[in-house]
Amino acid sequence: MGSDGFSDSSEEDVPLAKLKRKSNSKARPDPAHSSSSKKASSTTASRNSTLNGSANPKKRPRVKYEEDEHEHDSDLEQPRRPVPKKKKVKQEKGKSNNKIKKPVMKEMDKAERMSHAMQSFLWWNAEEPKAGAQWHTMEHAGVAFPEAYDPHGVKMLYDGQPVTLSPVEEEAATFFAAMDPEGMHLGNQKTAPIFIKNFFADFRQILGKQHVIRDFKKCDWEPIRRHLNEQKIIKKAISDKERKVNKETRNEAMFQFGYALVDGHIEKVGNYNMEPPGAFRGRGEHPKAGKLKHRVDPEQVFLNVSECARVPPCTVPGHAWGELRHDPQVQWLGQWKENINNQVKYMQLAAQSSFKGKSDRSKYNKAALLCGNIDKIRDSYKKKLKAKSLEARQLATAMWVIDKLALRVGGEKDTEEEADTVGCCSLRVEHLNFDPNDEGGDCKEIELEFLGKDSMLFKQTIDFGATMYTENNGMGEQVYENFKAFCKKKKSHEEVFNSLTPSMLNTHLKEIMDGLTAKVFRTYNASKTLQDELMKTEAIKSFHSLTPAEKVAEYNNANRDVAILCNHQKTVSKAQTTQLETIG
Template sequence: MKLSLEAEEVATFYGKMLDHEYTTKEAFQKNFFTDWKIQMTSEERKVIQHLHKCDFSEIHKYFVDKSEARKTLPKEEKEKLKEEASRLQEEFGFCTLDGHREKIGNFKIEPPGLFRGRGDHPKMGMLKKRIMPEDIIINCSKDSKIPEPPPGHRWKEVRCDNTVTWLASWTENVQNGIKYIMLNPSSKLKGEKDWQKYETARRLKNVVGQIRSQYRADWKSREMKMRQRAVALYFIDKLALRAGNEKEEGETADTVGCCSLRVEHIQLHPELDGQTYMVEFDFLGKDSIRYYNKVPVEKEVFKNLKLFMENKSPEDDLFDRLNTVKLNKHLQDLMDGLTAKVFRTYNASITLQDQLKELTNDEDSVAAKILSYNRANRAVALLCNHQRALPKTFEKSMQNLQAKIDAKEEQLKDAKKGLKKAKREHKDSQSSKSKKDMEKKKSLCDRLEDQLMKLKLQATDKEENKQIALGTSKLNYLDPRITVAWCKKFGVPIEKIYNKAQREKFAWAIDMTNEDFEF
């Protein structure tokens, strides 16, 4: 069936994703089909009435072939594409801020496509429309050369606001969220903000003992609202829960944070798994990621939770005398600049520092130290509930890795046989030639053993890491100075932990930190 241009384009968005897990989800299919029908002509709508009767395999094959063709491009063609990307970066990827040339982060606008969302987002599959110049607000100084809109178009607005750090903004149609073009994380301005964020978390270290004593005392308060606030703060501190913001009814998924927990989200177990006073949490957190956890709590917390749940229905608020506004005001009173996120940053960074001290062995090889670092980072990701779906290619890449391990073990076996033979020959002849041969074979065995160990550590790391996302905590919650100090102290090259973009983002920490830094 020949489709109209608008309907065809939207069909290609779906066809492109045919081998993705998203297209198997009912919500994704339903939302896509609804939005696709809007793009169709009335004739097309009469014919196309059921998504399951549509065959997108030809479209999918087209994109797979295109992708394969890109991979097999001749070297000169690849160089040309690289040069073109560099030219675009040079022309559009920089701005001047306070007299300094600064790199821009995302200078390309996301093309139209289907919204994915994270977790089980209720809007997955909806059409993300093309952003036009008429949707965009440009922000630059009065005396600068204002960028030209494409021919025949105009910008929505050009403003000169030096109180914000964005350079352009627009509103996307799926969640009506404002999107921005910002400076690159490596810019001076972003570096300063980062430094301030971690310094605020370090200030919390000086008062956290006092805060904990206070909320413990408040568990026995005569006022119910004080008790609720104290228990919520205990959860934010101990479990790194987000505060949780009230949302418009029906706006997005039924996601909650600490203050918006309902009775149905927790179960109390006086005894469970051999431990007492256990609380079982089960709710959708930020980005519709499920938070499921069973944790032992202190007796007073358990008693209070029981009290908060009395005579309430499952859909009633657990903390009915508390909201985020009240909680944030209280946090500000406890320490200037304190928020639930500061607690999260503080606990994440302290956890990393403590875990690194516990897990790192000075005598270990660099590969073993990196495994220790990733394990410490994993402890933080678990604390912050940074999950990810099992990567599609996981099984395949594990099989490939195992094949490499098997081949390396075979090589090592042969090399050991060769060494054994060389030792015998040297024992018989005692010549310098046989000695040299024996040393050469020994050196080969050592090298192969080292390579085998690296591969095995890699496999362990991959297996332990399969459903945990380490990137979020590494980029947003862990003071980079802890990592830099650890690398310097234990002789681990910084590029083994931070990739190029991360090294640019944390340049301020790399330059200023010595191995004695303590969070």
């Protein structure tokens, strides 16, 4: 009962709509807590609807709302606005994004950075040193010496018995054992006796007069040779990790000794490694092949640096440089004397250095100067081909040979000290073979066969009656007649140009044009041949449609003609010879 005497009405007698309004009015939250209340009621409603099974089975996406800046300052409840989602743009296949990616620079190693540094120096724009000087300042690290010999302890046999050798004696024996018995030195019937004789003479000096080894024929080098072959196999079978370590060791030496600082810029050094001791091989039938090259000590080396440069430390313990020089008038960085030919060897900058570039520029400038005087020079020597004086005719004939056949001048050589190489002035009757194919009649062919520079074989049959030697008053047939007359009544070992010397020829060339030598003729003819062959290629209609690879092939073909003219050849290795024999 209520306080007024009436009983309270039950909620069952109240209409449903009024009951809902009543409950809502009673549960209205405080405006200060409206936001948290809404979140709680929303969570409760969601949980109840899920339990009653009335929720959507699909997961509804969560909606982000942004808060109004006046939401907590106003007494009224402010609705929150949903944040619009960013639309994802699907990228079509084959199309790239419009976003420009930042270029990723390739990380260069140290060698590449050094190469870029050297290429950035434009020597042709640099200030020239004062007259007579090659540089202002020069600094380098000296010479890299080979490691000391490490004895292997394998004994050679003498008369079937093992022989104990000292480290110095063992090293010399190993030099010979390292030679291939079927190679170009021991496998050649002409060079083998010379090589063996020279080696054993030096080997006996190391052994001494009282040593048991006296006869080369009783020596058996096979035990040492087998050991060396096993070491080669082991070196080839090393792991990639070991190979990488070896490469890093070589690079470390290169970075230490392989660069010089000349006038403030970096230059690459050519031969910074000292020649190791060994058996001298030489080229061709060298009279000193087989002799033992001695180990060069730092005391034998002279270094050339600028006065303000740091003195390179000697890397061999207990030794020091022989001498320090400060001579800017020479290009060499170091020098020493070898014991085989008693000649001075030099450590110089590499072929791509500014020194070599300046030398090449001077050489081609002289060839370009000859280009403007070549017709006058040719007319001059052609008139003398029929001169009454033997000396004049030989001089004119030699000029023709140097110009047309690109032969070197040649000079007198001591065949006991050097290989018997031949040039124009040193041609002998035995080097010329008239009418090699026995054609008879009006045949104007001569086969020239001799060893040229570096013992490279020159063997060509020249048809002096051919159009290329007779057109435009080429005088090829007259040159043939002169050769025939020069060789008449002479023995095979006698010289063809007996009235001409290299000094006479060089003096005559300098009288014609300042700085003219036979080498300038070779440079001019090689450059002219290359230019003419390239112009023939450019003249064809399909030239512009050639691919870069085809243009490179055409250039190589033209360059091959130059190599034939100058008798440039590559030595055939044993591996190539074996491969050709296998194919055949």
